[in-house]
Amino acid sequence: MDDKKIRNMEEFAAVSGISRPTLSKFFNDPSSVRASTRQRIEAALDRYDYRPNLYAINQNRRLTKNIGIIVPYLADPFFAEIARNIEEHILSTGYRPVLLGSHGSPDQEIENLENLRLLKPAGVLLAPLGRASDQARIAAFCEEVPTVLFDANVGSAGLAFVGSNNNQSIDLIVDYLCRTGEPPAFFEMKEPSNPNAYKRRHAYLAAMERLNHTPHLIQAAGEGWEFEEIGFREGTRVVRDRNLPTDTILCSNDRLAIGFLSAAYEAGIRVGLGTDCTMRVAGHDDHPFSRYTCPTLTTVSQDYEAIARKSAEKLMNLIEAEKPADSREETLFDGRLVMRGSA
């Protein structure tokens, strides 16, 4: 590695013996130059430490190679995990992922969109806050930038939607719970922060009706994204009052269930399938931590990997097609029953 500093493409052209326009082509797409030329450039890159100035590159391009990824809450392992998956897909296609978390705040979500707009991204993968989102501004953003929504829909904004099939997955677990014991009550937040909650509530109600059981909603007060805390608090109350018509609780998501299980444990209630157990608890999502709860949590998995892959692929196709998209496609992945100890 010669340590002569290369300041710009001009200088690198001089030392590599390749003209600047050809270098420009190469850095945009190495396969667009002849193999012999490519080798000469790569040899020079080996000897000299040069990378084109990112800002100068993007200044003239109408669109960059940036792909924005926005999730509602990065400290939620579910979103962290799905974001990680998406990042890898983006990288493998030669684009550059830019990950932003909205910290559960609609303002931050809009701020993130504004910031992304400055980056002139080729496209954006957006998991919106959902109910709390500023629908109009998100829709406006989607008009300007090719955007694929995932995890949650916001009206019919965006070029496509990828998520999980809450009807199917809730059906699945309600069905399972009814088959193997008492029909479940549904434990959720009264005014849920996370976007799929309403779908799940309705899916629960429909499933119970289909099976000729009386539905029972347990709605916890509370706001924000401290779901475990809310699950714990309300779980403590439920367990203390003991006025449920059933011994089976289906939680709207695993994080509520984690809090609920903790509350049950504290109260000395044995949860699970054993003969000494007096309660069953199930969740939804297959959260990374749900296999370490006590007892381990029976739940429905969301196919993280599939959602990540599909939404990334979808966006890539839309970007590379360039056509204004014929129709808005919605892809829903089925959940898979994950039977563990709690139900």
Next chain:
Amino acid sequence: MDDKKIRNMEEFAAVSGISRPTLSKFFNDPSSVRASTRQRIEAALDRYDYRPNLYAINQNRRLTKNIGIIVPYLADPFFAEIARNIEEHILSTGYRPVLLGSHGSPDQEIENLENLRLLKPAGVLLAPLGRASDQARIAAFCEEVPTVLFDANVGSAGLAFVGSNNNQSIDLIVDYLCRTGEPPAFFEMKEPSNPNAYKRRHAYLAAMERLNHTPHLIQAAGEGWEFEEIGFREGTRVVRDRNLPTDTILCSNDRLAIGFLSAAYEAGIRVGLGTDCTMRVAGHDDHPFSRYTCPTLTTVSQDYEAIARKSAEKLMNLIEAEKPADSREETLFDGRLVMRGSA
């Protein structure tokens, strides 16, 4: 809001009646123009939707307003939480945080540094992988870009270090455990991925020696960042073999403890302080989930907020001082004992 599109600062100068150089000054620092001028510009900004082109701005600047933040693993709630805190501090100073996760991979860590270098950041806050990190390249990076390390040190790279005082915190919990029951064995990974593990091991050994107890290390095999899994696996083995000289386990971090508690629960071992309990388990970090384990986890808290604030402030000072830094400051925050149910 007039909907005439403003394409550049020139056009905005025309509609606002302010010259372009003055606008340029304003966007760099609003307080650098006269109050009356500022108001005229802000009025125009209200009517027209214009923001300067990010790439054109940064092209000429030697340094941008970007601050890089790198953490070893974004899907670990500990790092997600600390990153969130740092982001907020950065934003409040008018800089722009760029958050990157290394996914536990040294290659990705270097890749992140390379990518950051292209962004010409004013500074970087780096929580390195630690032992696995490519020390030489990190040191080289720190020479080029003002960098503050946090959570883990890499040699003496960087302008400053902010972390927690593992000696103090391990001392604290060992002391507590010894005072209230049998002296603890130390449960850790044989070849830890996370960077503070060795310090904690040594702190444990020293503390035990100081208290005239025989130390006992339980070292789990395994690699990567699936600490709960490793804790569960090894915990299952430990509980099965029952050949420990003590009933008290101190885990090197909370995530191992979470796995361990799950294993104990599965094995029917009651963990905690009650008369029916046969084992005590403690952790380290006060992980966001540790208050929902069964039983709730006694641990030592790291002061997330303080670490985040201090490292952000330190970096800001170094950036704004511009001096090449007189000496390398190390700040260690004390841990606080968090007594819960497990020990």
Next chain:
DNA sequence: CCACAAACTTTACGCGCGTAAAAAATAAAT
């Protein structure tokens, strides 16, 4: 009212690269 500093406008150049057009060189095919 004048003097003077501070703030602003005008003018002009440069940053590093994308990219278009025409000329030259190379490779492939006849």
Next chain:
DNA sequence: ATTTATTTTTTACGCGCGTAAAGTTTGTGG
């Protein structure tokens, strides 16, 4: 060897903004 298609080089301009220099306006204090 000649034609033809492909790739590369040469030349030149533009992107949107930072910023310097010189001239002009504005505000302040005596």
